[in-house]
Amino acid sequence: MQRNVETFIGCDSSYEEAELVLFGAPFDSTTSYRPGARSGPSAIRHESFGIETYSPYQDEDITDFKVFDSGDLELCFGSAESALSDIEAHTQKILADGKLPLLIGGEHLVTLGAFRAVQKKYPDIHIIHFDAHCDLRDDYLGAELSHACVIRRCHDIIGDGRIHQFCIRSGEREEFRFAKEHTDMHRFSLDGLAEALCEIGDKPVYFTIDLDCLDPAYFSGTGTPEAGGISFMQLLDAIEKVCEHNVVGADINELAPMLDTSGASTAFACKTLRELILAIMKNKR
Numbered sequence: 001m002q003r004n005v006e007t008f009i010g011c012d013s014s015y016e017e018a019e020l021v022l023f024g025a026p027f028d029s030t031t032s033y034r035p036g037a038r039s040g041p042s043a044i045r046h047e048s049f050g051i052e053t054y055s056p057y058q059d060e061d062i063t064d065f066k067v068f069d070s071g072d073l074e075l076c077f078g079s080a081e082s083a084l085s086d087i088e089a090h091t092q093k094i095l096a097d098g099k100l101p102l103l104i105g106g107e108h109l110v111t112l113g114a115f116r117a118v119q120k121k122y123p124d125i126h127i128i129h130f131d132a133h134c135d136l137r138d139d140y141l142g143a144e145l146s147h148a149c150v151i152r153r154c155h156d157i158i159g160d161g162r163i164h165q166f167c168i169r170s171g172e173r174e175e176f177r178f179a180k181e182h183t184d185m186h187r188f189s190l191d192g193l194a195e196a197l198c199e200i201g202d203k204p205v206y207f208t209i210d211l212d213c214l215d216p217a218y219f220s221g222t223g224t225p226e227a228g229g230i231s232f233m234q235l236l237d238a239i240e241k242v243c244e245h246n247v248v249g250a251d252i253n254e255l256a257p258m259l260d261t262s263g264a265s266t267a268f269a270c271k272t273l274r275e276l277i278l279a280i281m282k283n284k285r
Helices: 037-050 080-096 110-121 150-158 173-182 193-200 232-243 264-282
Strands: 020-025 067-072 100-105 126-130 163-168 184-187 205-210 247-253
Touching: 020 037, 020 080, 020 110, 020 264, 037 067, 037 100, 037 264, 080 100, 080 110, 100 110, 100 264, 110 150, 110 205, 110 247, 126 150, 126 193, 126 232, 150 163, 163 173, 163 193, 173 184, 184 193, 193 232, 205 232, 205 264, 232 264, 247 264
Parallel strands: 020 067, 020 100, 100 247, 126 163, 126 205, 163 184, 205 247
Antiparallel strands: none
């Protein structure tokens, strides 16, 4: 693989030496409300040069680690399954080469492609899921592949007891009923995260962050904003806690940059991605 022409700031190691590989999935064809998340990955790269490689929160610098940015995949906007297959194949290549995949979405459905690949390598994997929405519908308007169904499709793969959901504050009644029986759901906040991580122990973790877990007062540039949610500092603290465990794959998704013309949401996403990279890498030392 060759580096993308424009990389996320500080992520300019070669593929061969990299321990972590970034890639973008600019896909939003199943977005149910306001489209635009397909522009998220490129906007995050471009605007990342407005922040520093150094994090005063973690006292770490991206340039001290080997991180490679392979750019955005070219995905078929007319077929969700085709797009997911391409994401899965790219993730599988990264894993086969002994590197950790970090996906930048795109809408949340892209998680399913990466998760399929990671689960094949780590069959006992758990999911830590931050989101405003349950994403547990069996279908959305007849489509089983939708950003409203992504965690339900992950459940189809790994079953009960291994999906841990936080900040959830929106969904159909049936989704909440399903969660009571089949997932470890924590509504409205991050309460219960420490207990869930203790239960997981050293088992492999796939960490998926839908940025609409944040309060739209902080992060308005997303397709389905929901009142309530957490702050940046709460998210950062949670990211550090999760990444103290055995994270083997991760993603960050649902930035729709044109929906916040101030640019604040994109800047927020850049900083969150920097902190996620550093939290993963410092605990892989």
